[in-house]
Amino acid sequence: MSKNLKLTLGSIYLAILIIFLYFIFSKIDFTRINDFSYYKIIQSNIDELIGSNLIYNLVIFFLFSFTWIVLLGFGSPILLLSGVLFGKWIGTIVSTASISIGALCLYIIANFFFSDLIHYLLKEKFSKYIKRFQQNEFFYFFAFRFVGGLGTPFFLQNVLPVIFNMKKKNYFFASILGLLPHFYIWNTIGAGINKYIKESESFNFVSLLMSKEIYIPVIIFLILIIVSLIIKKKYFDE
Numbered sequence: 001m002s003k004n005l006k007l008t009l010g011s012i013y014l015a016i017l018i019i020f021l022y023f024i025f026s027k028i029d030f031t032r033i034n035d036f037s038y039y040k041i042i043q044s045n046i047d048e049l050i051g052s053n054l055i056y057n058l059v060i061f062f063l064f065s066f067t068w069i070v071l072l073g074f075g076s077p078i079l080l081l082s083g084v085l086f087g088k089w090i091g092t093i094v095s096t097a098s099i100s101i102g103a104l105c106l107y108i109i110a111n112f113f114f115s116d117l118i119h120y121l122l123k124e125k126f127s128k129y130i131k132r133f134q135q136n137e138f139f140y141f142f143a144f145r146f147v148g149g150l151g152t153p154f155f156l157q158n159v160l161p162v163i164f165n166m167k168k169k170n171y172f173f174a175s176i177l178g179l180l181p182h183f184y185i186w187n188t189i190g191a192g193i194n195k196y197i198k199e200s201e202s203f204n205f206v207s208l209l210m211s212k213e214i215y216i217p218v219i220i221f222l223i224l225i226i227v228s229l230i231i232k233k234k235y236f237d238e
Contacts, residue, residue, distance in 0.1 A: 016071060043197045050085055061085065062098040069102030070109070072155040079183055083190020091187040096180055103158040104172045110159040118162045129236070130164060137161075138170040143235050145178025147228040150236060181224055188217040 050057050065078050078099065082091035110118060123130075133140045141161060144150065149157035161171055192213025200207070208214055 012071065016067065040197055043194060046085060046194075047198075054086075058086070058090070058094055062094055065095060065098035066102040066105070069099050069155075069158070070106050072106070074154050075099055076186060079186035080190040080193075083187035083192075084194045087194075088184065088188040088191040091191060092180070092184045095187060096176060096183050099183070100172060100176045100179065103175055104168065106155070106158045107161060107166075107171055108168065111162045111165075114159075115162055118159055122156070122160060123163045126160065126163060132235070133161075133164040133166070137164060137166050138174050140235065141166065141171065142174040142178045143231050145175055146181070147232045147236070148182070150232065185217045185221045185224065189214060192217065 061082065065082075068078060069075070079091075079095050082095040085091065086094060129140070145157070152160065192211060193208075195213050196208050196211055209218075
């Protein structure tokens with residue numbers, strides 16, 4: 001990767017990140033950060049904004065999420081935000097679609113432009129998995145996504161299959177199926193937080209955790225962790 005290309009990509013990423021953060025923080029009144037009624041106003045404004053033109057806002061969110069992932073962004077804040085904005089079902093669909101397509105585009109770009117660099121940086125570290133992926137790349141990448149990428153940062157998960165020369169079709173559908181359970185849980189929590197703010201008169205952390213919109217996805221998440229550990233031990237541990 002040339003120095004100029006690194007500088008250009010880095011500058012674009014930082015510019016988008018700064019614009020996004022500026023937009024978010026410029027809308028926040030920090031003098032009311034501990035005032036629960038302030039969050040109720042924000043929640044009401046969000047419902048009004050999204051409800052006024054759902055399709056338009058879905059398209060904007062999709063484009064932002066897609067760009068964020070292509071520029072090496074991380075996924076968790078996007079998932080909570082989509083749940084808050086669109087609810088657990090629509091939020092899960094739009095976040096899964098945008099992040100999966102963004103990850104596929106990042107993989108294609110990385111495979112085309114930066115294959116040598118990725119092999120140099122990652123091949124030795126993940127060499128023990130190469131043979132397994134080559135035997136059944138769809139299943140192992142699905143399992144890899146399902147177990148959270150073995151602790152690998154999300155942007156590295158997205159480009160790691162370059163060292164396996166993975167087929168794009170297998171990459172895309174294995175990503176969707178492997179990521180979907182986690183994305184649903186995060187969106188459900190986001191939707192639960194939104195509902196709690198809407199219905200509660202004051203904030204209480206215990207009552208938030210005890211609301212079924214929060215504790216049910218948390219329990220599912222814990223079960224998912226246990227299943228992931230079993231899969232990791234069976235298919236990835238030496």
